[in-house]
Amino acid sequence: MFRASRATYALLRSLLIGSAAVTTAALVSPVLVGCKNENQPEYWLDKMDDPQWRPRAVKRLTQFLDDALTKANGNKEEQVVKDLEDKLVGPLTEAYVTNYADLDTATRVGLIRLLADFRDPRTIPALKKAFDEFANRPRKTKDEADIKWAVRAYGDMKSKELAPSVLAAFEKLEAHTMLGGITYRDYSEAMVAAPDPGWSSSLIALLDQEMKDPQAAKTKEQARDLVDPFRSQQFWQVTAAQVLGELRDPAAVEPLIKVILTPAKSSIATTALLALVKIGKPSVDRAIKMLDEKDPLVSYHKKELVKAQDLKEEPKGNPALSIAASIIGLTSRSEGLAPLMSILEGKADNTDKVLVARELAKIPATPASKEAFKKAFESIPLDTAVQGTPGLVLLAEAAAQFYDPSMIPWMLEMAEKTKGGGEEKTALQQALTMSALKLAPAKYWAEVSAAAKKYKMDDLVKGAEAVVKECGDKVACYLEAVEKSVYQEEKNQLGAIKAAYMIGVLGNAESRDELIKHLDGIDNAAVRFVAAQTIDYLTPKGDQAVQDALNAIIDKNAKSPDTHKAAGDSGLRQVSYRLLARGS
Numbered sequence: 001m002f003r004a005s006r007a008t009y010a011l012l013r014s015l016l017i018g019s020a021a022v023t024t025a026a027l028v029s030p031v032l033v034g035c036k037n038e039n040q041p042e043y044w045l046d047k048m049d050d051p052q053w054r055p056r057a058v059k060r061l062t063q064f065l066d067d068a069l070t071k072a073n074g075n076k077e078e079q080v081v082k083d084l085e086d087k088l089v090g091p092l093t094e095a096y097v098t099n100y101a102d103l104d105t106a107t108r109v110g111l112i113r114l115l116a117d118f119r120d121p122r123t124i125p126a127l128k129k130a131f132d133e134f135a136n137r138p139r140k141t142k143d144e145a146d147i148k149w150a151v152r153a154y155g156d157m158k159s160k161e162l163a164p165s166v167l168a169a170f171e172k173l174e175a176h177t178m179l180g181g182i183t184y185r186d187y188s189e190a191m192v193a194a195p196d197p198g199w200s201s202s203l204i205a206l207l208d209q210e211m212k213d214p215q216a217a218k219t220k221e222q223a224r225d226l227v228d229p230f231r232s233q234q235f236w237q238v239t240a241a242q243v244l245g246e247l248r249d250p251a252a253v254e255p256l257i258k259v260i261l262t263p264a265k266s267s268i269a270t271t272a273l274l275a276l277v278k279i280g281k282p283s284v285d286r287a288i289k290m291l292d293e294k295d296p297l298v299s300y301h302k303k304e305l306v307k308a309q310d311l312k313e314e315p316k317g318n319p320a321l322s323i324a325a326s327i328i329g330l331t332s333r334s335e336g337l338a339p340l341m342s343i344l345e346g347k348a349d350n351t352d353k354v355l356v357a358r359e360l361a362k363i364p365a366t367p368a369s370k371e372a373f374k375k376a377f378e379s380i381p382l383d384t385a386v387q388g389t390p391g392l393v394l395l396a397e398a399a400a401q402f403y404d405p406s407m408i409p410w411m412l413e414m415a416e417k418t419k420g421g422g423e424e425k426t427a428l429q430q431a432l433t434m435s436a437l438k439l440a441p442a443k444y445w446a447e448v449s450a451a452a453k454k455y456k457m458d459d460l461v462k463g464a465e466a467v468v469k470e471c472g473d474k475v476a477c478y479l480e481a482v483e484k485s486v487y488q489e490e491k492n493q494l495g496a497i498k499a500a501y502m503i504g505v506l507g508n509a510e511s512r513d514e515l516i517k518h519l520d521g522i523d524n525a526a527v528r529f530v531a532a533q534t535i536d537y538l539t540p541k542g543d544q545a546v547q548d549a550l551n552a553i554i555d556k557n558a559k560s561p562d563t564h565k566a567a568g569d570s571g572l573r574q575v576s577y578r579l580l581a582r583g584s
Contacts, residue, residue: 041087048095051102058110061088065117076119089115089122096126100133105143112146116153124161127153131165140177147173148183155190163196171202175235176228188239195246203240207255207272209233211264216308238268245275250282254297257286260323261301263308274574277331280581284331288339290324293317321348322355329359330574331581332536337363341372350384354391361398364540364582370402374410382420382428390424396431400438403504403537408444411436412451429455437464438501442472463494471502475511478502482531483521496527504534512538516549525568532571542583550576 037043044060047053064084072078076085096103096111103111112130115123130146147169154162170191175184191199211233217223241259244252252275259265259272276283289295301323302314321343328336340360344353357376360369377395384391399411415432418425433451437460440448445468452461471477478499481487487496503511512535522528532550539546550572557566 041084045088045091048091054099054103055107055110058107058114061092062110062114064088065114085118085120089118089120093123093126097129100129109143109145109149113149116149119153119156121157121159123153124157124159127159128162128165131162131169135165135168135172138172138174140174140179142178142182144179145182148179148186151183151187151190155186155193158194160196163194163198166191167196167199167202170239171206171236173235174228174232176231180232180235184235188235188242191239192242192246195243197247197249199243200247200249200251203244204249204252204255206236206240207244207252207259209237211237211262213264213267216264234267237265238271241268241271241275245278248279250279253279253282253286256283257290257297257323257327258300260327261297261320262304264304273327273330274577276327277574277577277581280331280584281333281335283581284328284333284336287324287327287331288336290320291318291339291343293321295320317349318352321352325356325359329362330578332363332578333582334364337366337369341369344372344376350380351386351391353380354384354386354394357395358398361395361401364537365402365404370404370407373399373402374407377414382418382424390427392428393431396428396435399432400435400501401533401537403439403501403534405439405441405444405505408436408440408448412447415451415455426455430457433457434460437461438498439505440468441502441505442468460494463492464498467495467498467502471499473506475503475507478506479511479514479518482515482527483518488522488524488527490524490526493524493526496522496524497530500527500530500534503531504537507534507538509538509543512546513549516546516553519553519572523565523568525564528568529571532575535572536575536578539579540582542579542581544583547576547579547583550579 038060041061041064044057044064047057065081065088068078068081068084069076072081075081092111092115096108096115100108112126115126127150130150134147151166151169154166170187173183173187174180211230212226214223214226214230217226237259241256244256256272256276256279260269265272276287286297290297292298298318298320301320305311305319306314325340325343328340337360340356340363343356344360348356353376357373360373360376363369373395377392377399380391380395382390382392386394396411396414399407411432415429418428433448433455434457436444436448437452437457445465449461449465452458467478467481471481481499482496482503484496486492487499500515503515507515515531515535515538519528519531522531535546535550554569554572554576557569560566
């Protein structure tokens with residue numbers, strides 16, 4: 001179908017060189033109108049039938065697309081691009097599928113990249129061919145990058161027809177190879193962007209695969225041998241967890257929890273936790289059962305701890321309690337309050353009380369949950385530590401998440417009545433006062449600033465005082481302050497952090513919506529995190545419109561060259577997941 005007439009080609013060649021006699025011009029003009037020249041895509045399409053010309057033809061046809069996109073300012077919907085697409089897609093798709101085995105690697109990859117760039121459903125046979133060929137015969141070298149370009153197209157096109165082939169190739173792509181190194185990120189992003197329910201059972205099975213952490217190896221040789229398999233398993237299981245979270249499949253809840261309960265999989269635990277948050281209620285329901293030390297998942301965790309730490313016997317009690325509490329707290333559904341409060345009222349040890357009370361503060365509060373938090377705080381000794389951090393300091397910081405200035409007198413009382421001495425006492429007094437500073441409206445300011453000076457925190461008072469004096473109880477003023485450029489500088493960030501807290505203390509749903517509009521002006525990551533937390537607080541029951549607005553900001557920043565702002569969106573992303581969980 002691509003073969004050109006040799007006679008026509010010879011005639012065209014002679015005319016281009018200029019050797020034809022002037023007297024024959026009238027005779028050849030009609031022929032020239034119908035002839036193809038190398039400035040036309042049809043000319044190069046014809047060349048695709050000749051193996052010697054294919055490499056040059058693919059490059060030239062790619063240039064046609066680049067030129068068309070330049071004319072269209074990158075808009076693929078412009079007619080100049082659509083016209084070229086209509087000419088090229090059919091013949092080139094057939095060329096890739098039919099001649100796959102005969103094409104040299106560079107030409108084949110260049111061709112599938114060109115086809116993938118169109119994001120056209122008519123290219124599906126070629127994209128499918130790329131995935132299927134890789135699944136049947138996996139490659140490892142980075143020049144065999146057909147699936148890199150094909151999966152990018154899949155992520156945008158979201159073709160259900162391609163989904164089985166995408167999964168089959170995914171299961172064969174090893175992240176530790178040269179090809180895996182340049183492809184794994186594209187593959188993960190595409191599968192997360194276009195998750196298919198038909199993948200669930202296969203992805204759940206992947207989560208059950210063993211991972212051997214090289215850092216746990218006993219010799220350098222063992223560690224070296226474990227690196228490559230570990231990297232590939234990490235790619236497969238991280239992607240599986242992300243996609244299962246997007247699919248919100250209840251069947252994935254227990255396998256995802258097992259990931260978190262397996263010490264050897266600590267590198268993917270956070271991903272699994274966020275997936276559980278997205279799934280929502282089924283995750284909370286299962287985690288609540290784990291609060292009982294007789295639960296089968298607690299037994300599973302004990303066995304994994306024995307294996308990972310070479311213990312002689314299984315740990316006593318419930319070592320999975322903190323993990324269960326973190327799932328409940330981060331998911332932040334209201335049905336999680338009562339079970340956590342029950343733990344605090346029971347016989348939990350002091351370390352567990354710290355961990356559970358901290359998670360309690362993440363769930364939209366009730367008067368009862370605030371009282372349970374305060375009671376737990378008062379029952380915990382000063383010397384209680386969690387992984388080296390004073391437990392009461394952790395809770396003092398968490399107290400600010402209630403956004404309740406009526407707790408300020410209690411905070412200052414706890415700072416004053418703290419028993420003990422030394423650095424631990426000072427750290428607790430300062431942490432409690434810092435939380436009070438964050439929440440204090442104008443009527444509490446004199447009392448809180450006096451406490452701050454008492455505990456040698458004068459510099460922090462100065463950082464927030466200017467905002468309080470300027471804005472008082474006016475939410476609109478705090479909305480302006482939160483994005484002021486002077487407060488985006490690290491040395492002045494407390495001014496904007498204070499403003500973000502005050503929007504939560506004084507504001508409502510309307511204030512929250514205004515804060516979302518101000519997010520683009522907040523460059524400081526710490527301020528951005530508190531702003532996200534405030535949006536979360538002001539949306540206790542979830543809200544699809546708020547979630548959509550946050551996701552739009554996250555997606556926009558992810559595509560921006562400003563990687564700093566995208567990196568600062570982790571708080572927004574968590575809030576989006578929590579709103580999804582609470583609203584469903």
